Amino acid sequence: MTIRLHDSRAQALVDFVPLEPGRVSMYVCGPTVQSSPHVGHLRSALVYDLWRRWFTYRGLEVTLVRNVTDIDDKILALAADGPEEWWARAYRVELEFTAGYQALGILAPTYEPRATASVSEMQQIVSRLIERGHAYAAPDGSGDVYFDTASWPTYGALTNQSVDDMAPAADADPRGKRDPRDFALWKGAKADEPASASWSSPWGDGRPGWHIECSAMSRRYLGAAFDIHGGGLDLRFPHHENELAQSTAAGDDFASYWMHNGLVAVEGQKMSKSLGNSIFAADFLAAARPVVVRWFLSAAHYRSTIDYHDGALVEAEAALDRVETFLSRAERRLTGTRFASVGSRVVPDDFAEAMDDDLNVPQALAVLHDAVRAGNSALDDGDLDTAAREWQHVAAMVAVLGVDPLAPEWRGEDEGDAHRALGTIVETLLATRHEARAARDFAQADRVREMLASAGITIEDTPSGSHWSLEQ
Template sequence: MTVRLYDSRVGEVVPFTPLTDGHVGMYVCGPTVQSSPHIGHLRSALVYDLWRRWLVHRGYEVTLVRNVTDIDDKILDLAAGSGEEWWARAYRFELEFAAGYRALGILPPTYEPRATASVSEMQAIITRLVERGHAYPAADDSGDVYFDTASWPDYGALTHQRRDDMVDATDADPRGKRDPRDFALWKGTKAGEPASASWPSPWGAGRPGWHIECSAMSRRYLGAAFDIHGGGLDLRFPHHENELAQSTAAGDAFATHWLHNGLVTVDGQKMSKSLGNSIFAVDFLAAARPVVVRYFLASAHYRSTIDHHEGSLAEAEAAFERIAGFLSRARRRLVDEPVRVAAVVPDAFAAAMDDDLAVPQALAVLHETVRAGNAALDADDIAALGAAHQQVTAMVEVLGIDPLADTWSAGPEASDRAAGPLAQLVERLVAERTAARAARDFATADRVRDDLAAAGITIEDTPSGTHWSIA
């Protein structure tokens, strides 16, 4: 089947055909590293990790570029007076983002450029815009350069807005603008700003505006035309709208398709500093196993809002444990059985993923396969069990939630074991039960089993030995 995606610019699900056969170029707006990442940042990065994994599964070679915005007004403002250089602050938070991505099993991008490394490319685009009549230096000799929104008839094409209905651009002082909706391409150095945050340019010393950064970096690493541009829904306007306008006005085809992921709410409310309900990534990853956090953040359709509420991680834990428990039991039963089928995803799973990355429907197929596999295990139907095991293995690999993957570094029996004294106690009781059975003392063996069951411990007798898990 053909991969289909919801193109935000078109407003409907369309077939995906890459510009170059067999290759996908994808640019994703990464973090502005002004402060610690929250769960919304994790969710956005995870969405495009899932897109990348599925496209690779479908046979494409994917070049994924995810930028780091390491200079902007907020970074400079927050660093001012703190005793920390702005670039040091940016790098410190960049490392926090990287740690969060790594903990969640998000694959590293092909390229991860910092904005400050592409200033010359930004200036080249601005020069073309000025020459084409789509940008102008500020009249007040501030060194600012603005995009002339009135000069570009297609301005508003991404978000389907009329220019007259748009809000004013607030990214620079309006005194030097021809129109309040014009946005900054280059910002002249202001009094009090550090010299290290300034680059020479034809319009005077300064630094780039936010929007021009992504146009320059996507062009540098993917070319003037590429397949997919992604980012959070909150970036559609003005950021992505302005990217599209300035790149196409400069003569570049830019992105063929636009993807936008939904946001994360907390108890039905948008996260905000004023409400005090922002959940930082480090705290969220400490609240549950990272693989469970990944499962939770992936469980809703990528375009929908996902709400975190009390109990949501516990629900994700229970769902994930059904998968992990089946795989653990199936692998023990099949340890001496030859593998007769390949590890491929079911057709229904593939159809769901092909249909605009419908992960909820794909997870439904995964859990139904787990249910069928458990039934086959109970019936000791080795052929059906082997097929289910291979299918589940393939699906969790695609979704990045294989409980036995090295990513989670918890050991091959992590889902079936508790740590420390509990494990020692249970192992001793299991050994006593095994000895009692060998001596045909079934009353003692049954008593030990019942005592463990009352404590929430499940005993499973298999040809490879007795195994236990927390029920």
């Protein structure tokens, strides 16, 4: 078993070899909690949830750290225009992100640190960089500290850029910079910023720059060297490039592999606030069953762009319904037989090969759909051996992907109550139909079937009894 992944730094598919056999350490750049999450945030978190699930299925113990950036220029600016304190706004928005993750069945990270809880670790890295000659305090006494990009010869290695081609760093006031491309490690306090957003430091009161936050949190929770650093494609530069430079310049090995997930487009256009086409996570989750949203966001290869269009969730619903119908049908038909158990839930080899190949979910879903078709044909033919095998395979595949439509986490309380109420009515009618058939009153039995069919309910007669399902 060899898992291959696309390493953004190498710009190639490589074999994944963990630093510690049997264990995987992952750091994923989480949200900057300035405003409500959009679909792109959900997609990014879901990508690394899928990686985590697959590593775990392959027998590896995964430690996943996903940070929360709760101090940032935009958080302070947005809070300044409203009634909330900056930290209250950050926490409220963080809860919105958590709700979105939970709705999609994204597993909670092993650790989820907030940036404000690691300021002392950030200061330690800044001090090491100054001591090593890779950072400097602004001479104007402002309290700003910058990374000296000219001092680090491999700056630009992650994105394969020449320093001469880089635009000036726009993450801080340029006061006191030696070079416009130098980026902020520490930002001196300003008179128009709240005192609660400032910490004391050797260079003066202030707060951390954005990039240093992730370097400090990854080191604190995973150590100076870890396996995988992940995040959205939009973070490669400058954020990840700067993380790599400052961590390695401070003497840490940092990440062995870099992963970047693709973004989300709407009707062929990049989703962005400036275009007014951003889709908020809460609205997206309200547009379809959460498991359908998870299916849609999982179905494309993680490195590709997802293009959302009208009807996309309808298509995802139809694809998932075919899986759900087969699982329900197989369960009904095989219950009470020697094939009733789905066994150890082992995925088929073709599915595993696709997932081992840089998490090729589209190819894995093709294997899943083939299994559904084969299982339905086997049920039609009465071939219970084949039907049971495909049932086991399908159950295993949807479990690994986190899209088992019959799993209890996807059934809300209201949905469960409604389904139970409908079930009581239908079962009563089925009992009436059974009595009519036993009395050879086939006209009455047919009337019951036709009445149920008009309500979108399909009846399947099997040796174990009559079973019903909603038409898909």
